């Protein structure tokens with residue numbers, strides 16, 4: 001009977017813990033984001049990130065979202081593994097399995113390759129899909145040592161996901177200490193992607209690469225060319241973060257509020273050569289996040305979902321009713337096939353609406369002929385707009401007391417924090433904290449504590 005029950009659970013499209021976590025997430029979302037295209041609470045419980053693990057970095061960004069105390073903390077593998085393990089355990093408990101989690105702090109490659117691998121394993125152990133966040137200034141030797149077991153020399157991961165932060169707001173990269181123009185970094189971006197291609201070629205370890213860019217008034221007009229330059233390098237996600245006044249105040253250089261998120265998005269679209277339909281799907285609050293999934297075939301970009309076409313909205317709704325938060329990567333092929341069959345049986349309307357959507361997508365791509373000419377590549381454009389610390393601090397303090405602000409700016413900040421899609425775990429209190437609140441409110445004290453626990457031997 002137990003075996004039967006286990007089999008029944010294993011073949012469900014959604015693990016029951018994920019079903020419960022999705023329902024809880026939906027219930028806690030504020031009313032203004034509970035729209036038909038909202039992915040939180042339906043498809044995912046949210047993105048996750050680590051904190052208080054390795055806050056130190058060996059490059060300098062302007063701005064830097066880390067408190068200045070971060071540089072006083074030594075990077076320590078045992079501490080990192082222990083903290084990652086505790087944080088991921090809480091995320092597994094509250095957010096269910098199969099969610100994307102970023103191994104993020106200062107610079108992840110300041111961890112030795114084995115320590116880095118231990119941290120990733122801890123994340124996988126707790127059902128997370130880890131992505132290492134890096135400035136990308138490391139060598140193939142490091143990547144290979146991370147990927148391979150030091151004793152057997154065999155792969156210790158089947159797949160690695162990395163996000164590389166490359167932009168002209170950064171100082172101190174090897175071979176290009178100071179960058180004046182985004183294009184000057186193209187060789188470094190290409191080299192980063194080439195390392196992962198080599199790893200796949202030599203060891204069969206697949207990869208997913210994202211490119212992160214902080215956007216300021218100085219580099220905003222370089223976005224279109226950057227998108228054109230990057231989209232064939234091997235990145236599958238191009239993510240843009242308009243600069244915010246958060247973290248180390250000594251690194252705030254420009255009038256960041258001189259640009260607005262619409263202007264950033266327009267430039268991304270100019271580079272993509274197409275309209276990017278960010279209203280087709282929403283992740284949390286639209287003031288925080290925009291996401292556009294699409295396919296590239298040659299220089300042609302086709303949106304996965306047309307936000308103006310109600311038939312695409314219907315197809316998305318049917319997909320979610322049928323599959324919910326199903327993880328299409330988890331389990332073996334046979335298990336996935338049974339899960340898909342059960343999802344279709346749960347909501348058979350997904351088949352005709354999915355088939356019609358696929359036909360529309362094929363037309364958008366340019367038909368079968370275009371497919372024969374070139375294999376389509378999935379590409380996702382993302383914009384994530386962190387909030388200013390001066391708004392987050394009072395908003396967060398009021399929220400801790402269960403109060404809603406009278407001030408429209410602070411109230412808007414509270415709304416966004418409530419709908420936050422990027423959480424960090426605090427096992428000591430059993431709570432999850434939005435990354436904005438983590439960086440604006442909690443990081444400075446946390447880093448002071450860490451500096452006492454793990455004092456850096458130098459301050460470089």
Ligand code: SF4
Pocket residue numbers: 284288289384385386387416417419420421422434435436437
């Ligand atoms: S509240 Fe902050 S961390 Fe959360 S989604 Fe919005 S901008 Fe991102």
